[in-house]
Amino acid sequence: MKQVLIIDDAATVRMYHRQILEEAGFGVDEAINGIEAIEKILSKKYELLVVDVNMPKMNGYAFLQEIRSKAEVYQAPAIMVSTEAEERDRQAALQAGANFYLVKPTKPGELSSAARLLTGSAS
Amino acid sequence: MPVKFTRTKAEFSGECTVEEAETIFEWLRKTPKGELHLAGVTHFHAAILQTLMITQNKISAMPRDSFAAECMRQVRSA
Amino acid sequence: MNPLLQQFLSEGRDFIEQIGQKLLILEETPNNEAVVGELFRFVHTLKGNSGLFDLPILTRVVHAAEDLLDRVRDHELTVTSELTDDLLSAMDFVVQLLDEIEDGGTIPDTYLPDATKLVDRLRSLLPERDVHEDEEGAEETMPAPTDWSWLSRLTEEQRVQALAQTPADQAIWALFYLPEPQCFFKGEDPLLLLKHVPGLAGFSIRAAQPWSPLDELDIYTANLAIDALSMADRAELDEHLRYVPEQIAVYQLPRFALAVPTGDASEVPGVYADFFDRARDCLGRSDMDGLRVAVDAMLDMINPTLWMASALRWCLCLQDMGFDTSVLAFHLEATADHKIPDWFLFNRTQSASLNAPDKQAAPIAVEDPKLPAGTLSDMELALWDRIFETQRQFLAIPSASAQWGGRLASVYNTLTGLLRAKGDVQALAALEDAAETSEQEKSFAPLLEFLDGYGPIAVCNDEPLAIVAEETVVPMVVELAAERQIRQDRRAGEGAIESTRRAAEVSADKAVRTLKVPQEKVDRLMDLIGEMVVAKNALPYLAARAEDVFGSRELGREIKSQYAIINRIAEEMQDGIMQVRMLPVDAIFQRFPRLVRDVAKQLGKKVRLVIEGEDTEADKNIIESLGDPMIHILRNSLDHGIEMPEVRAADGKAEEGRLSVRASQEGDRVLIEIEDDGKGIDPAVIKRKAFEKGLIDEQRLDTISDADAVQLVFAAGFSTAETVSNLSGRGVGMDVVRSSLEKVGGQVRLTSEKGKGTKIILSLPLSMSVSNVMMVDIGGQNFGVPIDVVVETVRIKQSDIHIFKQRRTAVLRGRIVPLYSTDELLASHNPPKPNADGEYAVLVARVHGETVGIVVDGFAQTIDVILKPLEGALAGLAGFAGSALLGDGSVLLVLNIKELI
Known part of the structure; x- marks a missing residue:
């Protein structure tokens, strides 16, 4: 089973994304901020990261930059999820190291399909 | 000095830089009847072009430089 | 109840509780940035959560509160007790809504009027946005104009020539340049930039805004809007314009867009109606010769300076250039209406194949044979394209060298996923090659080429004008230390480390002895030696204990001499490891x-x-x-x-x-x-x-x-x-x-x-690892102060301290120096005590270029420490630069004087 890490400070959003991804056949772990996420990534391989922007301690941008500069970890595709729909927010996400951007609230079909496509899973 | 002023005429030559804009602007305001002789201009800074856009002084000779001439055509034909 | 909704309710209540507490803290200390940040995040997250459910009333109220806090965060709004009241009552309202959801699963519409009133109230507190927004907007990529009528300001000759010079299958680059108002002060001359635009084929200059009256006019405020045509290719243009990307939009014009009639608009009564009927008839039958004869005849009859004559000449020109009947018909109908044809509109309604037929064909040919039909739904295919295109944009963004490899790998993994999902095994091999070449050449170019070869070529119109700063990637290169001892002093170690650039130049023989080491490994060594330095500092304490507690001077001396050796080795090791991290500027x-x-x-x-x-x-x-x-x-x-x-x-x-x-x-x-x-x-x-x-x-x-x-x-x-x-x-x-x-x-x-x-x-x-700090005594506890901010230590008599503008000051070397006492800086309750002579110990520091005095209880020695940032619950604590472990095992907090004052 392919493993996904959801990084979000909002428990409700984590649960929502977990439901969608589990239904799509992924194994799901959660982290509540970038620091916790890095610890998890260092000890386990994830095939996909679903990253929130605004989090305490280490936000999504800083987390992505940190991960992208770590040569020893698997560079999993990352989807950044944010409530902001503006182009510059999308650009900022790519700049930080996200490979795709989805606007919150994410549509269940969109998130599950994107997850499958990014991890090369058949639907 | 790339711009020579007399009571009735301002003669531009060479490259007119941003530093001259203020002087030119003052002269144009004080001398609405003064004519502009632009034949010798090789380039004017955008700030200079702006001053020429807003004042309506008569142009007695257009720049020989084709780019400068085209700029004048653009700003004075509208 | 649905567990997700339950989660939302319980998290929501937590948030509201937190929001209430933070608001009260803010009322006391309105400028507490950290609290403002947290508060905003709670409200923002609450709004995000509510968006997962169909709860529009709740979302609206929370959204209004978020907008207000956003302004507080931007310093456009100060927290007053009035604002606090309003936000608190909004949160009370939200609690009521949560109760309703808990009881009945939904929010009754009866709450709508109250919600509307509340939202209006909150909105009324929003300050008007001022110019800041515009400035922010200017940073974004300039949108391409949707009105192409500026072309009529070019002469007909300029446009005919540009049209003739552009090959039939290509579009023409146009740029819209709106110099920012302050650009003259940055040394920019928009006209100079325009003059040297490569392939410049005509331009228009207008005032961007109506001019202010002469008396109020600032001629140093740029107020120009410039449009231009260029025959150069995109790369040349981007290169030329790279310093002002946020002021310029570069976009493509289809060739036919140049056909804009100009001239004297006066009418020649009665002559045109028959002509248009005849021309329409010819076009309907695709009788191009007939159309030509009709146009020629008309042109003979009217004055060439007329607008109509210009329109007819364009009609001939479009025919000559081989445009199809749809273009000719659009032009003809606009002419019949005496209007400038809106080519932008026309272009949008037409398929892109009109101006770039060859580019369209390619991707279809590539994609067709490989697609195991039906694997992906239409929706998935659309998403696939979006993700694919995103990787191209991702690669176009300049990145820091540290992240370069990770970014490359993430794109590679993403594309691998995409191709697998499509079942395109063949492309996977090509992708691997491209990624490998990218890795070797340290350039995204090979991967971008792969993308270009695979997918449809992006329409450049809306692509941001990103300048890829080719940053050289500088991984650490360490010479294999086989023959060299690590123990060497800094002088002898010079030249041991070489930048990659130099490494590339050395002979193959030498290259063999060069190791690439991930930075993490060197950092680990650095951490270890840091611990070593601290651990060895325990030995002098041990020596003192041997003497004082166990009464053995001899053992004490022996420990000291061993310490000297370990100390030397540790220092040299530290030096050696630091050398590994050294790069030439x-x-x-x-x-x-x-x-x-x-x-x-x-x-x-x-x-x-x-x-x-x-x-x-x-x-x-x-x-x-x-x-x-x-x-x-x-x-x-x-x-x-x-x-x-x-x-x-x-x-x-x-x-x-x-x-x-x-x-x-x-x-x-x-x-x-x-x-x-x-x-x-x-x-x-x-x-x-x-x-x-x-x-x-x-x-x-x-x-x-x-x-x-x-x-x-x-x-x-x-x-x-x-x-x-x-x-x-x-x-x-x-x-x-x-x-x-x-x-x-x-x-x-x-x-x-x-x-x-x-x-x-x-x-x-030279290096960041070791800091020299001065220890000071504050309330019986030692604190560290980085030595580089310390100017001197002095003792000042109580009688020499004067109150000036509610601040204690003292005169030092002829200057008035403000004094801060540590109890006010650290919010402790122990004001510094003078010594027996009634003198205060004052640490004189330089902060933001100013000299300040900090009154402490006493001074101790200076020491070298390895400074670690505060972690865990203390991480957010302002005023501390970090902590350091001392030789006796105690922890020293190091103050950040700049943050404290």
């Missing part, structure tokens, strides 16, 4: 010649760049942190320092300006001097500007010395024309230069002489 400097040349050329200035001491070495992190600040300083010198050649000549200077960059090592610091011989900084101007911006008060305005005044350029908020943007890496102010250098323990000084030039000196530590 050249790693950064090598970018400068190109930068200076390009910028100087663009500004029309003559500049000679002199670089000295480029082999001076410093820690990799230090070197990397130098790049952006130095580029900013150099740009500043070029923009504002060095004058135009003719100005220089008039001032009796050489036409060619001189910009020198010198690096040298001085003790344990690296000094970098950037000096220009330009016009210097006028202290009077700086003073006035600083006063206008409220950075200094009237009293200071009168007393500040010229040397101090020029330092004000480093003050936060001094530079306004340039807005800070971390993401784009452009347009930072000098305050950002200073703060980014300070982060790595650096300092900036500026000296300038009006008319003679400016010199900026950066002083940075």
Whole structure:
């Protein structure tokens, strides 16, 4: 089973994304901020990261930059999820190291399909 | 000095830089009847072009430089 | 109840509780940034959560509260008790809504009127957005215009010529340039830039806004809107325009868009109606010869200066160029209506194949055979394309060297996933090759080529004009230490480390003995030696205990002599490891010649760049942190320092300006001097500007010395024309230069002489790992203060301390120095105590260029420590630079004086 890490400070959003991804056949772990996420990534391989922007301690941008500069970890595709729909927010996400951007609230079909496509899973 | 002023005429030559804009602007305001002789201009800074856009002084000779001439055509034909 | 909704309710209640608490804290301390940030995040997250459910009433109320807090965060709104009341009552309302959801699963519509009233109330507190928004907007990519009527301002000849010169299968590049109002002050000349646009084939210049009345007009505010046509290719254009990307939109015009009639609009009554009927008839039958005959006949009849004549000539021209009947018909109908054809509209309604038929065909051919039909749904295919395209944009973004490899790998993994999902095994192999080549060449180009070859070519219109700064990637290269002992002093170690650039030049034989080591491994060594240094510091304590407690002087001496050996080895080890991290400053400097040349050329200035001491070495992190600040300083010198050649000549200077960059090592610091011989900084101007911006008060305005005044350029908020943007890496102010250098323990000084030039000196530590701190006694506890802020330690008699403007001050060396006591800085209840002679211990420190005194209880020794940032629950604590472990196992908190004051 392919493993996904959801990084979000909002428990409700984590649960929502977990439901969608589990239904799509992924194994799901959660982290509540970038620091916790890095610890998890260092000890386990994830095939996909679903990253929130605004989090305490280490936000999504800083987390992505940190991960992208770590040569020893698997560079999993990352989807950044944010409530902001503006182009510059999308650009900022790519700049930080996200490979795709989805606007919150994410549509269940969109998130599950994107997850499958990014991890090369058949639907 | 790339711009020579007399009571009735301002003669531009060479490259007119941003530093001259203020002087030119003052002269144009004080001398609405003064004519502009632009034949010798090789380039004017955008700030200079702006001053020429807003004042309506008569142009007695257009720049020989084709780019400068085209700029004048653009700003004075509208 | 649905578990997700339950989760939402319980988390929501938590948030509201937190929001309530934070609001109350804010009411007490309205400027507490950390609390504002947290508060905003709670409300923001609550809004995000509510968006997962269909709860529009709740979402609206929370959204209104979020907007208000957003303004508070931006300092546009201050927290007053009135604002607090309103936000609290909004949260009470939200609690009611949550109760309703808990009871009945939904929010009754009866809440709607109250919600509307509440939202209106909150909105009414929003301050009007002022110009800031516009400035922010200017940072974004300029949208391409949707009105192409400016083309009519070009002459007909210019357009006919451009049309004739463009091959039938290509579009023409156009640019829309809106110089920002303050651009003249940045040394930009929009006309100069326009004049040298490659392949310039015509342009239009207009006033961007109506002019203000002459008396109020500021001629140094740019107010121009420029459109231009270029025959050059996109790459050339981008290269030319790369310094002003946020002011320019580059977009493609289909060739037919040039067909815009111009001329005298007066009518020739009665002659046209028959003509249009006949022309329509010919077009309907695709009788091109017939159309031509009709147009020719009409042209013979009317005055060539007429608008109608121009329209007819364009009709012929479009025919000559082989455009199909849809284009001709659109042109004809617009002409019949006496209107300029809206080619933008026409182009949008037509398929893209009209202007780029060959580009369209390619991707279809590529995709067809490989697609195992039906694997992906239409929706998935659309998403697939979006993700694919995103990778292209991702690669176009400049990235820091540290992240380069990770970014490459993430794109590779993403594309692998995409291709697998499509079942395209063949492309997977090509992808692997491309990624490998990218890795080897340290360039995204091969991967981008793969993308271009695979997918449809992106329509460039809406693509941002990103400039890919080709940053050289500088991985650490360590010479295999087989023959060399690690134990060598810094002198002997010179040359042991080479930048990759040099490594590439050495012979293959030598290359074999060069190891690439991931930075993490070296960092681990660094951490270990740090612990070692601390551990060895326990030995002197042990020696003292052997003497004092166990009464054995001999053992004490022996421990001390062993300590001396371990100490020496540890120091040398530390040195050796630090050497591994050292890079020559050249790693950064090598970018400068190109930068200076390009910028100087663009500004029309003559500049000679002199670089000295480029082999001076410093820690990799230090070197990397130098790049952006130095580029900013150099740009500043070029923009504002060095004058135009003719100005220089008039001032009796050489036409060619001189910009020198010198690096040298001085003790344990690296000094970098950037000096220009330009016009210097006028202290009077700086003073006035600083006063206008409220950075200094009237009293200071009168007393500040010229040397101090020029330092004000480093003050936060001094530079306004340039807005800070971390993401784009452009347009930072000098305050950002200073703060980014300070982060790595650096300092900036500026000296300038009006008319003679400016010199900026950066002083940075050689390495970041060891800090020298002074220990001070505060309330019976030791604290560390980084030695580089300490000026001196003095004792001041109580009677010499005066209250001045509610602040205690003392006169030191002829200057009035404000005194801060540690109990107010650390919010403790133990005011510093004077010694038996009634004297206070005062630590004199330099903070933000000012001298301040800090009253403490006493001083202790200075020591070297390995400073670690505070972690866990303490991480957010302001006022501390970090903690350090002492030899006796105790922890020393190191103060950050700058944050405390």
